[in-house]
Amino acid sequence: MKHNFGAGPCILPQEVFKQAAEAVIDFNGLSILEVSHRSADFVKVMEEARELVKKALNVPDGYTVLFIQGGASLGFTISALNMMRENKKAGYINTGTWASGAIKEAKNVGIEMNVLASSEDKGFTYIPKGFDIPTDLDYVHYTSNNTIFGTQFNGIFETSAPLVCDMSSDIFSKPVDVSKFDMIYAGAQKNLGPAGATLFIVKDEILGKSTSPFMPSYMDLQKHAAKGSMMNTPPVFSIYTSMLNLRHLIQNGGVDAANTRNTAKGNLLYSEIDNNPLFSGPIANEDRSNMNVTFLLNDGAPSDIFDTMWNEANIIGLKGHRSVGGYRASMYNALPIESVQVLVDVMKEFTRKNG
Ligand SMILES: *Cc1c(COP(=O)(O)O)cnc(C)c1O
Numbered sequence: 001m002k003h004n005f006g007a008g009p010c011i012l013p014q015e016v017f018k019q020a021a022e023a024v025i026d027f028n029g030l031s032i033l034e035v036s037h038r039s040a041d042f043v044k045v046m047e048e049a050r051e052l053v054k055k056a057l058n059v060p061d062g063y064t065v066l067f068i069q070g071g072a073s074l075g076f077t078i079s080a081l082n083m084m085r086e087n088k089k090a091g092y093i094n095t096g097t098w099a100s101g102a103i104k105e106a107k108n109v110g111i112e113m114n115v116l117a118s119s120e121d122k123g124f125t126y127i128p129k130g131f132d133i134p135t136d137l138d139y140v141h142y143t144s145n146n147t148i149f150g151t152q153f154n155g156i157f158e159t160s161a162p163l164v165c166d167m168s169s170d171i172f173s174k175p176v177d178v179s180k181f182d183m184i185y186a187g188a189q190k191n192l193g194p195a196g197a198t199l200f201i202v203k204d205e206i207l208g209k210s211t212s213p214f215m216p217s218y219m220d221l222q223k224h225a226a227k228g229s230m231m232n233t234p235p236v237f238s239i240y241t242s243m244l245n246l247r248h249l250i251q252n253g254g255v256d257a258a259n260t261r262n263t264a265k266g267n268l269l270y271s272e273i274d275n276n277p278l279f280s281g282p283i284a285n286e287d288r289s290n291m292n293v294t295f296l297l298n299d300g301a302p303s304d305i306f307d308t309m310w311n312e313a314n315i316i317g318l319k320g321h322r323s324v325g326g327y328r329a330s331m332y333n334a335l336p337i338e339s340v341q342v343l344v345d346v347m348k349e350f351t352r353k354n355g
Pocket residue numbers: 008070071072073074098143145146147166167168169187188190
């Protein structure tokens with residue numbers, strides 16, 4: 001058995017992989033890959049997937065759930081285009097690579113950019129706090145969990161402006177009050193399902209209100225909503241597997257239970273990082289992510305030996321992002337605490353032999 005600490009595509013429950021694999025061979029007599037997306041069988045899958053998102057996150061009335069393509073990267077553009085209003089002006093919090101990408105794409109479609117705060121001064125190792133927000137913004141955008149650097153907003157960002165959030169890497173990991181947001185988006189492949197689908201949870205009120213002169217039909221969320229998320233061929237396998245994973249999540253106590261498990265996994269690994277003299281964590285304590293844990297080997301400690309040890313323990317995907325270095329343990333919902341214990345044991349053993 002491998003222990004998959006990869007940052008994305010994500011680990012999913014083994015049971016979900018099995019059920020998804022079965023449907024590739026036999027989904028009511030055909031492969032899920034060959035059925036028409038307009039068939040009654042697939043329309044049922046789409047409807048269940050959308051319903052389960054609402055159920056899992058307790059989405060209030062007045063919101064629409066969509067599964068479309070393009071990844072969170074296209075979500076940067078889609079969110080800006082759909083949230084643009086009279087002022088064509090928005091506030092973004094720059095907490096790292098993905099937030100910077102969102103800033104760039106919003107500018108590209110003509111948003112006057114206000115970077116409200118940035119943690120770039122310290123290598124994105126903290127979440128900025130206590131800054132002013134102008135009152136004339138069309139919306140505020142932030143990234144709830146910074147997959148690459150390992151920081152996470154602890155709670156929902158407070159503002160009176162319409163709020164947009166890229167939740168790609170921590171959605172479904174804990175409860176979230178959806179009513180605070182006008183738009184949430186997330187690439188499926190970090191905590192939900194296979195790559196291909198991008199989840200949007202959108203307040204109905206915001207649909208069709210864009211002032212953008214440029215609005216390709218595919219980017220217009222109102223059009224997707226009007227077609228029941230079936231404007232064109234949806235990524236059927238990603239949506240089907242996401243539906244299976246949402247069923248699994250709900251059967252296992254939903255996001256509350258997931259949060260309890262994720263907190264236990266985070267505590268286990270962070271306490272080892274803090275107590276082991278050969279390792280350190282670069283992230284401000286109160287801003288540490290439970291999804292992506294970044295850590296460093298202290299100067300002088302032999303990284304080649306550590307790398308060999310975790311590889312031999314069947315650990316996968318522990319290298320930090322190529323732009324940051326160090327180590328990153330991504331611990332999405334489906335990663336069992338036993339895998340985290342294997343990593344902690346390797347760290348202890350490494351220090352016993354090399355400390
Ligand atoms: C991975 C990631 C993205 C990019 O997602 P794609 O679906 O690959 O476009 C954007 N934002 C965050 C927070 C991510 O973790």
